[in-house]
Amino acid sequence: MQLTETVKLYPNKYQTELIKATMTEYISTVNHLVLDAINGRAITKITTADVNAALPSALCNQCIRDAKSIIRKYNKALRNSDTQVKLPVLKKMCCYINNQNFRISDDSIGFPVMINGKSKRISVKTKISKRQKSIFSSSKLGTMRIVVKGYDLVAQIVYDAKEDAASSNDNVMGVDLGIKCPAVSYCPDGSIKFYGNGRKNKYIRRHYNNLRKRFQKAKKPKAVVKTNNKEQRIMKDIDHKLSREIVNTAKAHDISVIKLERLQNIRSTTRTSRKNNHSLHTWSF
Structure with missing residues (x-):
């Protein structure tokens, strides 16, 4: 890979x-x-x-x-x-x-x-x-x-980079991605696990969005860029930790394949509204 x-x-x-x-x-x-x-x-x-x-x-x-x-x-x-x-x-x-x-x-x-x-x-x-x-x-x-x-x-x-040797069994874990709950996994043994906090993620997005608006009105472009970069680093770190937790769950249950839903073009095909538009377009699925 x-x-x-x-x-x-x-x-x-x-x-x-x-x-x-x-x-x-x-x-x-x-x-x-x-x-x-x-x-x-x-x-x-x-x-x-x-x-x-x-x-x-x-x-x-x-x-x-x-x-x-x-x-x-x-x-x-x-x-x-x-x-x-x-x-x-x-x-x-x-x-x-x-x-x-x-x-x-x-x-x-x-x-x-x-x-x-x-x-x-x-x-x-x-x-x-x-x-x-x-x-x-x-x-x-x-x-x-x-x-x-x-x-x-x-x-x-x-x-x-060399890939780790794949497990030889046929265990498949399904992962569902969402906004309220970033990820949910289901294993063949019936175990279900929820990952992350969607409300916390939305709060972080809103907080930095409000900061950017304030800096834009004050005509401080450097502060806008700095705020945007900080938000991206925080969200990237959250996503990385969630993905690592999902992989650890798969290893613990001897999973050979992780299957995720296909979300290509989801932003253009999903029904939008003023209430969820920002959440949808900042969703790092």
């Missing part, structure tokens, strides 16, 4: 400008390729020579792959939907670099950017924990994604 490790980058001012320019050009190139494909231009056989972008050839290749992936998902959504499907557009600054074009050392990550019209590799300082160093040195690395988190640049690095 593939997992991701996040590493914070510490570029100098010049490197920050280069990286952000690369990210902006990256999403612009992907969006142009997607638009060309929607308008009838075949992109299945195009190469970097056919792409007019101020990017290293490695990143141009990645742009082509991303555009093809977006188009495949868009065409699939068109086939499976009776209503109009919104054209996918990348908005957040990011760029993807494959494992052949970045290098990780003890305190830096090197990758190519465009400098004065030429592809050159820069080395950006970072802080990598001992655990991460062990993972990166012993695992096969995948794609690296550079994104903006708040006011920081971070690298999200995919790596292959």
Whole structure:
């Protein structure tokens, strides 16, 4: 299976400008390729020579792959939907670099950017924990994604991890997800367990939503971003603890398979109201 490790980058001012320019050009190139494909231009056989972008050839290749992936998902959504499907557009600054074009050392990550019209590799300082160093040195690395988190640049690095050996029995545990109760599990022996506190989660969401409104009225954008990031960290921690508790329950009952309901597009298909609209759209199922 593939997992991701996040590493914070510490570029100098010049490197920050280069990286952000690369990210902006990256999403612009992907969006142009997607638009060309929607308008009838075949992109299945195009190469970097056919792409007019101020990017290293490695990143141009990645742009082509991303555009093809977006188009495949868009065409699939068109086939499976009776209503109009919104054209996918990348908005957040990011760029993807494959494992052949970045290098990780003890305190830096090197990758190519465009400098004065030429592809050159820069080395950006970072802080990598001992655990991460062990993972990166012993695992096969995948794609690296550079994104903006708040006011920081971070690298999200995919790596292959070994899966635990699955149990050989046929025990299946069902898990039902909800808003009032985040999760309920049912085991073959008839045992039922409830996880989490939906009311507490809704209170946390409301609390930080009210804080953001107050900071927005006071015209404090930095405080809004800081509050949003704090809420996301808290909710991510809650979800992680719940998922760990579910897995521990499965292990305790010698479960080989966990089955969850399919909740894809639940927000667009569920009947909404002013009362539950916010809860539904902030539900991290």
